[in-house]
Amino acid sequence: MEKKVIIAHDVTVRFAGDSGDGMQITGTLFSKNSGSIGTDVNTFPDYPSEIRPPIGTLYGVSAYQVHFGSKKMNTMGDKIDVLFAMNAASLKVNIPNLKDGAIIIVNADGFGTKNLNLAKYEQNPLTDGSLKGYEVHAINIPELMKEELSNLSLQVNQIDRTKNFFALGLAFWLFNQPLEHTIDWLKGKFGKKVEIFESNVRALKRGYRFGEESEGFSYRFEIPTAQMQKGFYRNITGNEASALGLVAASKKAQLPLYLGSYPITPATEILHHLSGYKQYGVKILQAEDEIAGIASAIGAAYAGNLAVTTTSGPGLSLKVESLGLAVIMELPLVIVDVQRAGPSTGMPTKPEQGDLLMAMFGRHGEAPIPIIAAQSAVDCFYASYEASKIALKYMTPVIVLSDGYLAQGTEPWKVPTLDELPEIHFNLAKDANTYQPYKRDPETLSREWSIPGMIGFEHQIGGLEKENVTGIVTQDPKNHQLMVELRAKKVEGIVKDVPDVMIEGEQEGDILILGWGSSYGAIKNTFDKLTNMGHKLSFVHLRWLNPLPANLGEILSKFKRIFIPEMNLGQLKWIIQAKFLRETIGYYKVQGKPFTAIEIEDELLKLLNEKV
Amino acid sequence: MTKIQENFEATKKINTTELTAKDFKTPLDVRWCAGCGDYSVLAQLQKLFPTLGIPKENFAVVSGIGCSSRFPYYVDVYGFHTMHGRALPVASGMKIANPDLSVWVITGDGDGMAIGGNHFIHAIRRNMDIKILLLNNEIYSMTKGQYSPTSPQGLKTKSSPFGVVDYPFNPVALSLGSGSTFVARTSYSNPKHLSYVLKRAAEHKGIAFVEIYSNCVIFTDGIFDQWTDKNYMDENAIFIEDNQPLIFGKNKDKGIIIENFAPKVVDLNDPNVNREDLIVHNEKNQAIAQMIGSMSYDDDLPRPFGIFLNIEKPSYDFLINKQIGDIVEKYGTGNIDELLKGSESWEIK
Numbered sequence: 001m002e003k004k005v006i007i008a009h010d011v012t013v014r015f016a017g018d019s020g021d022g023m024q025i026t027g028t029l030f031s032k033n034s035g036s037i038g039t040d041v042n043t044f045p046d047y048p049s050e051i052r053p054p055i056g057t058l059y060g061v062s063a064y065q066v067h068f069g070s071k072k073m074n075t076m077g078d079k080i081d082v083l084f085a086m087n088a089a090s091l092k093v094n095i096p097n098l099k100d101g102a103i104i105i106v107n108a109d110g111f112g113t114k115n116l117n118l119a120k121y122e123q124n125p126l127t128d129g130s131l132k133g134y135e136v137h138a139i140n141i142p143e144l145m146k147e148e149l150s151n152l153s154l155q156v157n158q159i160d161r162t163k164n165f166f167a168l169g170l171a172f173w174l175f176n177q178p179l180e181h182t183i184d185w186l187k188g189k190f191g192k193k194v195e196i197f198e199s200n201v202r203a204l205k206r207g208y209r210f211g212e213e214s215e216g217f218s219y220r221f222e223i224p225t226a227q228m229q230k231g232f233y234r235n236i237t238g239n240e241a242s243a244l245g246l247v248a249a250s251k252k253a254q255l256p257l258y259l260g261s262y263p264i265t266p267a268t269e270i271l272h273h274l275s276g277y278k279q280y281g282v283k284i285l286q287a288e289d290e291i292a293g294i295a296s297a298i299g300a301a302y303a304g305n306l307a308v309t310t311t312s313g314p315g316l317s318l319k320v321e322s323l324g325l326a327v328i329m330e331l332p333l334v335i336v337d338v339q340r341a342g343p344s345t346g347m348p349t350k351p352e353q354g355d356l357l358m359a360m361f362g363r364h365g366e367a368p369i370p371i372i373a374a375q376s377a378v379d380c381f382y383a384s385y386e387a388s389k390i391a392l393k394y395m396t397p398v399i400v401l402s403d404g405y406l407a408q409g410t411e412p413w414k415v416p417t418l419d420e421l422p423e424i425h426f427n428l429a430k431d432a433n434t435y436q437p438y439k440r441d442p443e444t445l446s447r448e449w450s451i452p453g454m455i456g457f458e459h460q461i462g463g464l465e466k467e468n469v470t471g472i473v474t475q476d477p478k479n480h481q482l483m484v485e486l487r488a489k490k491v492e493g494i495v496k497d498v499p500d501v502m503i504e505g506e507q508e509g510d511i512l513i514l515g516w517g518s519s520y521g522a523i524k525n526t527f528d529k530l531t532n533m534g535h536k537l538s539f540v541h542l543r544w545l546n547p548l549p550a551n552l553g554e555i556l557s558k559f560k561r562i563f564i565p566e567m568n569l570g571q572l573k574w575i576i577q578a579k580f581l582r583e584t585i586g587y588y589k590v591q592g593k594p595f596t597a598i599e600i601e602d603e604l605l606k607l608l609n610e611k612v
Numbered sequence: 613m614t615k616i617q618e619n620f621e622a623t624k625k626i627n628t629t630e631l632t633a634k635d636f637k638t639p640l641d642v643r644w645c646a647g648c649g650d651y652s653v654l655a656q657l658q659k660l661f662p663t664l665g666i667p668k669e670n671f672a673v674v675s676g677i678g679c680s681s682r683f684p685y686y687v688d689v690y691g692f693h694t695m696h697g698r699a700l701p702v703a704s705g706m707k708i709a710n711p712d713l714s715v716w717v718i719t720g721d722g723d724g725m726a727i728g729g730n731h732f733i734h735a736i737r738r739n740m741d742i743k744i745l746l747l748n749n750e751i752y753s754m755t756k757g758q759y760s761p762t763s764p765q766g767l768k769t770k771s772s773p774f775g776v777v778d779y780p781f782n783p784v785a786l787s788l789g790s791g792s793t794f795v796a797r798t799s800y801s802n803p804k805h806l807s808y809v810l811k812r813a814a815e816h817k818g819i820a821f822v823e824i825y826s827n828c829v830i831f832t833d834g835i836f837d838q839w840t841d842k843n844y845m846d847e848n849a850i851f852i853e854d855n856q857p858l859i860f861g862k863n864k865d866k867g868i869i870i871e872n873f874a875p876k877v878v879d880l881n882d883p884n885v886n887r888e889d890l891i892v893h894n895e896k897n898q899a900i901a902q903m904i905g906s907m908s909y910d911d912d913l914p915r916p917f918g919i920f921l922n923i924e925k926p927s928y929d930f931l932i933n934k935q936i937g938d939i940v941e942k943y944g945t946g947n948i949d950e951l952l953k954g955s956e957s958w959e960i961k
Contacts, residue, residue, distance in 0.1 A: 036958040234957040244952055251948045258709055260701070278939040279946030283708050283932060288734035292701035295694065295731075299674070299705025302692055303713065307705065325695050415957060417949045452690040452706065452713050455669045460638060460685045462675075462693025472640070473685060 003212075004219035005176075010069035011223065012077030013171060015164075016094050017086030017110075019052055019062045022164035026084075027064020028410075029168060029185065033177050034068040035235045035412045038225030041068040042377075042521065043235075044076035044409040044594075049265065049349045056110075056118035061090045070224040074376075074521030076409055078596035082174065084167045086110050088119035100133055105170065107163055108138040137216050141166045148206045149199050158196075162203035169207025175221050179204055229414055236413045238374065238406035239266070241381035242310070242336055243273035247280050248381070249388030250306045253424040257282045258305035260296035262289055262315060265348040266404040267338035270310040290318035294335065298322060301331040304451035306388055310336040313355050314344065320362050323397060325463050327367040327487060330438075330447050332391035332426065335369075336384060339403040341592040350592025351404035353517050353567040359399045360546060360575065366484045368491040370394075371546040373401040375520035378413040380406055383543065385421060392426040394494055395446045401545070403567075405594045406518045432456025437471030445490035495547040501555065505531055505538040508558035511607060514584070516542040516572050518594060519565055525597035526604060535608055545575070553580050561585060563607060565600055631662040638688045649800030649826030650680050650747055656807045657716070657745075658687065664814050666714045673716045674703040676723035678754045680747035680826065683718040697728030700735040703742050707929045711741070714814070721748045725761040725781050736790035736819050738928035743813050743820045746783055747800075749828040750835050757831040764909075769831070784905040784920060787821040788898070794820035795901065795920040800827060801840035805851070805917065812919055818927045839915045852904060852918035857890035860914050867891075868913070875907055877914070895922040 013030065017023045024045055031043045046063045053060035067077030079099040085091040087110030098104070111126055125131055126138050141163040149159055172179055183201055190197035211217050236244075250257035259282065261271045274282050283305065287293040294309040301307035311319060316337045326333045339355045341347035359371045370390055374383035380402050387398040429435050429450035437459045438447050450457035459471060467474045468482055503512070504527065515523045520541050527539045540555060542548070556562060556576070562584040564573045570586040577584055587603050589595055636658040644650050661671060671689035675681035677696035684691030690713075694702045699717045707715045724732050724746045735742065751769065752758040758771035762783065766775040787795045794816040798809040806824065813820035825836045834841075839849040850860035850868070858868035865880045867890040878885045894900050901921035907913040926934075940946075 032956060036956075038960065228960045230960055232953055232957045232959050234954045236954075248948060248952065256709065258705065260705055277946065277951070278936050279943055280948065280951065281936055281940070281945075283936070285704060285708060285928075285932075287701060288730055291698060292704075292731055292734070295698040295701035296705030296708070298694070299692075299702035299707075300709040301705075302702070303672075303706040303709035305709040307709075321695055322698070415952050415954075417952070451710075452672045453669055453710055455667075458669060458689050458691075460687070460691030460693070462684065462691075463677075463695060464693060 003217065005222050006219050008069070008221045008223055009071060011081050011175070011221065012065065012067045012079065013082045013084070014063055014065045014080045014094060014097070015084045015167065016061055016063035016090035017164070018055055018090065019048060019050070019060050020055065021062065021086045022161070023062045023064050023086070026164040026168050027066055029182050030171055031066045031068070031410055032235050033172065033181050034066065034175070035233065036181055037177060038228065039068045039070060039223050040073045040226040040228065040412060041066060041235065042073040042076055042409065042411045043067065044405060047349060049347075056087055056089055056115050058089045058093055058119060061093050063090065063094065068223065070226050072226070073411065074524045075597060076405075076594065078598050082171075084171065086163060086167070088115040088121055088125070091125065092119045092121065098134065101135065103135045103137070104131065105137045105139065105167070107142075107167075108140040109142045111138075139210065144206060144210070145203055148202050152195055152199060154195065154199060158199065162199050165200045165203035166207035166210070169204040170211050172204075173208040173211030173220065174217070175223060179208060228412075231414045233412045233414055235410045236377060236381070237269065237408055237410050238377040238380035238402050239269035239338065239408065240273050241377055241379075241413065242384045242400070242402060243270045243277070245381040245384030246306070246308055246334065246388060247274065247277050247282060248418060248421060249385045249424060250282070251280070251418055252421055253306055253388070253392055253426065255304065255306040258297060258300035258307045259283070259310065260285045260287050260293040260300065260307070261310045262287050262293045264290070264312045264315045266340055266407045267310045267312045267315070267336065269407065270336060270338070290315040291322060294319040294322040297333055298326055298329065298331060301326075301333050302329070302452070304449070304453075306332065306334075306392065308334045308336065310338070312338050312340045312348075313342045313346075313358070316355060316358060316362070321364070323369060324363050324365060324367050326397040327363070327369065328463055328465070329461065330395045330487070331397070332395055332449070333397040334384065334387045334391050334400060335397060336400045336402060338407045339401060341590070347592040349404060351518065351567065351594060352590060352592060353403060353519070353571065354590070355401065356516075356545065356568065356571040357574065359401060366488060368488050368546065370396060370398045370491055370494050370544075371401060372398065372544055373517040373542070374406055375517060375541055375543060377406050377409050377411045379543070381413070389422060389424045390494055390497060392424055393446065393497070394444055394490060395427065395449060396491060401517060403518050429454065429457050435459075436469050437461050438466060439469050440486070445486060445493055492547055495550050498544040498547055498549050500551040501540050501542065501549045503538050503540055503555060506536050507538070509536055509538060510559065511537055511561045511563055511604070512556065512559035513537065513539045513604070514542065514562055514564045514572070514576065515539070516545060516566070519567060522595035522597045522600055523565060526600040529597070529601065530604060537604070542572070545572070548579065556580055556582055561607065563587065563604065565589070565595060565603070567595065631668060633658040633662060635668065636661045636688050638686055640685055642686050643682065644679060645829055647829040648679070649749065649828070650683070652800040652803060652806065653745065653747060653824055653826065654683065654686055656803060656810055660807065660810050660814060661687075661689070663811075664714070670713050671716070672703070672706055672713050673718060674699045674706065675718040676720075676728055678720040678723045678752070679749075680718055680720040681723055697723055697726070697731065699723070700728060700731040700742070700744070704735055704738070704740050704928075707740055707742055708932060711929045711933055715742045717742055717744045719744060719746050721746065721750060721760040721762040721783070722752045725783060725786070729761075733786070733790040736787055736792045736821065739791070739793055739818045739925055741818055741927035741929050744822065746821070746823045747826040748783065748823055749826050749832055751828055751832045753828050753831055767832075780909065782905065782908045783823045784908060785902070788902055788905050788921060792821050792921065793818040793923050793925055795905070796821070797823045797825075797917050797920070799825040799836065799840045799917065801825070801836070809919065812922070816922060818925060839917075848914055850914040850916050852893045852916050852920070854893060854895045854919070857887065857892050858904070859890065870903075875903060875913060877912065895919055898923070
């Protein structure tokens with residue numbers, strides 16, 4: 001049967017099912033396949049914090065969203081074009097995010113009385129007309145698969161478990177994508193378990209064939225490839241990118257990498273990845289608690305490693321005392337905070353930008369720490385690399401802010417080689433005869449790093465205030481003020497290594513959008529859309545939050561209105577107003593979900609329509 | 613070879629001069645109270661270090677917060693005075709980063725048993741190759757006299773004016789229970805024993821825990837006298853030695869036997885007592901260590917001093933670095949460009 005082909009440039013697909021339905025792997029494989037055939041991809045996994053919540057429930061729904069197309073995909077996609085729903089609950093929770101006329105592909109087997117009850121449906125949505133505005137395809141996948149796998153001796157539940165690969169096969173048909181990469185992947189994964197491999201390959205092919213043969217599907221999509229620079233690409237999550245950025249920095253600096261960390265969602269994958277890099281000499285202590293994680297990293301930094309600790313908000317709270325020690329010891333240390341919705345346990349798997357002010361001020365005493373925020377999954381690599389570089393150059397702890405959205409979302413990354421990355425220098429003590437622990441480099445104000453094992457550099461320091469230059473313990477009042485000021489000046493001086501920010505759009509005028517962190521994608525999409533429509537707008541996105549770029553004040557002065565969207569209640573707004581004495585307009589979303597471009601667009605249109 | 617290792621090599625020269633205790637003293641004035649037990653420990657450690665055959669630059673002394681935690685300022689090696697309770701994780705990071713270091717943690721009963729309790733049990737559990745000296749004075753002295761986790765019940769302090777209600781920790785038992793490979797108890801008051809125990813601790817590969825009674829002249833003066841004052845100690849303390857029966861008393865006329873699975877004091881002059889029934893200490897035997905360790909805080913039994921346990925097992929810092937070495941040997945040093953590229957990359961031409 002000849003099917004119509006529709007050219008599409010921008011599609012959002014969501015695979016949704018029960019936590020045990022394998023939706024995460026389905027989404028991951030779909031996004032990898034989409035990337036490898038040359039479309040740009042941005043993804044986001046969305047799953048409950050429970051590991052295997054009760055089957056069929058609304059809170060047990062696990063989903064993976066893939067936004068892909070022929071241009072740069074800056075976000076996970078606002079509204080869903082195609083939804084795969086494995087049961088009633090996964091349909092119900094995703095209906096609010098569907099585009100009008102969206103394609104819904106459901107596993108009809110997941111809509112029995114029990115499933116409907118668990119999803120709190122009084123009537124079957126597949127038959128009661130409530131899905132009228134959508135194109136619905138109801139397929140009893142297990143039934144088809146039972147027939148397909150009849151000559152293999154599989155249990156009913158084993159057959160049922162192939163339904164995600166059926167869905168993946170159908171998705172590949174719908175978007176005209178090849179099956180080979182996924183079959184190769186299955187071979188690598190299940191090659192030795194012949195029956196599992198065979199059943200999943202058959203499911204994949206059966207899904208594909210279903211699209212081809214079924215009269216219900218009268219058309220399929222063709223996505224032109226995106227314009228991408230030449231080079232090697234891979235899909236990467238923010239957490240893996242952070243891990244790689246750290247190990248790349250350690251190789252560049254020729255220092256061993258040390259990680260002291262305690263598992264915490266959504267930062268744990270950084271620990272997982274780094275634990276696998278033994279061939280790269282990475283030393284790990286999975287500590288007994290968050291405090292031991294950072295304290296051991298301080299010890300490793302003292303002993304000459306590039307030391308790192310990774311955490312999320314509640315963990316950063318526990319590390320606060322240690323941050324003070326790292327500041328006064330002036331040791332290089334990287335702290336990666338993958339922010340999640342708080343306070344307290346809050347919503348552990350959901351993103352938020354709620355830790356900015358804690359990163360900025362969450363200390364006892366005057367203890368400034370540089371802060372860099374990653375703006376995309378890929379940027380987690382460059383942010384953690386840059387943090388390592390600054391930490392070593394200036395002998396200071398540096399906080400990297402990521403969040404749950406960047407951490408788990410993926411996008412294709414044009415992979416650099418180590419040679420292409422900036423050099424990393426550190427100020428190792430050289431002359432034992434003239435060495436003094438707090439003698440500073442006149443330009444960077446960085447003290448020298450002398451490490452146990454180096455002859456003649458023995459010295460005794462700690463958390464007590466110390467005399468300038470000599471490092472000898474003292475409570476001299478004027479010396480304390482001097483040391484506090486020197487530490488502050490050192491961190492302010494990092495501005496020399498912070499690139500000036502560039503204004504996108506109008507160089508001066510009415511509205512400047514000022515963003516930071518993971519909301520880059522949503523803001524950028526909105527900005528592109530509105531400027532293409534002819535609106536006059538400007539956009540600056542901050543990576544360095546402490547110190548702020550040197551030219552920021554001048555830029556702010558060129559605009560009448562500063563619009564700051566944040567996933568908190570105005571924390572960057574607070575800093576900007578305090579620092580530059582400027583009124584700003586905040587826009588806040590604290591729902592454990594990233595901004596959608598539409599939300600920011602609506603808000604900006606309101607502003608644009610106001611007369612100033 | 614990393615940059616740091618190159619630097620180590622470059623600065624290595626043959627040190628021909630014999631070092632003495634003097635070389636391990638810093639020019640700073642020691643600021644403990646006159647008569648503080650900590651002086652004795654400092655002196656013994658400064659004497660010990662030059663005898664160990666370890667290059668001076670490979671020593672690191674790490675502490676938390678409290679009177680005894682001022683220790684690093686007085687020993688002329690790499691010294692790091694960290695945070696309250698956190699000396700052990702800091703020291704662990706140092707030791708993992710550089711397993712060649714000889715790392716000594718100086719802590720107290722507040723720093724080690726209260727705020728640092730979690731780190732204490734876990735550093736021991738991992739058998740980090742670190743020496744822990746717990747200078748126990750049974751009081752918080754630096755904050756001017758509140759009861760600590762080792763203060764005896766009933767002790768009147770500023771925060772327990774009507775007497776302590778808490779039950780105390782037995783640091784030796786806690787250390788044994790956490791899986792320590794070396795556990796000892798000694799006292800500031802007995803320099804010879806202190807020096808011997810510290811040397812044995814230094815020679816031990818793996819975690820070495822030494823509880824050292826250290827009298828606080830201000831807040832708990834005399835609290836250890838019954839076990840440390842030469843007028844009383846013979847009758848109240850027992851010094852255990854490997855392969856020797858448990859005998860104590862001024863005239864060596866008392867011993868310890870097991871009765872109903874519990875230690876019991878017997879009179880060796882009693883004709884019904886058979887010397888062969890006496891417990892014979894064995895540093896390699898965990899059950900004996902636990903049993904003797906449990907004799908603390910029992911008024912009917914003498915307080916044991918000496919080395920309770922000394923067994924061998926590989927330390928965390930050794931194992932983690934060995935794991936890296938083994939993997940590098942098997943698969944080669946990783947190529948960072950290959951790691952960045954990953955196994956599922958594609959090329960846009």
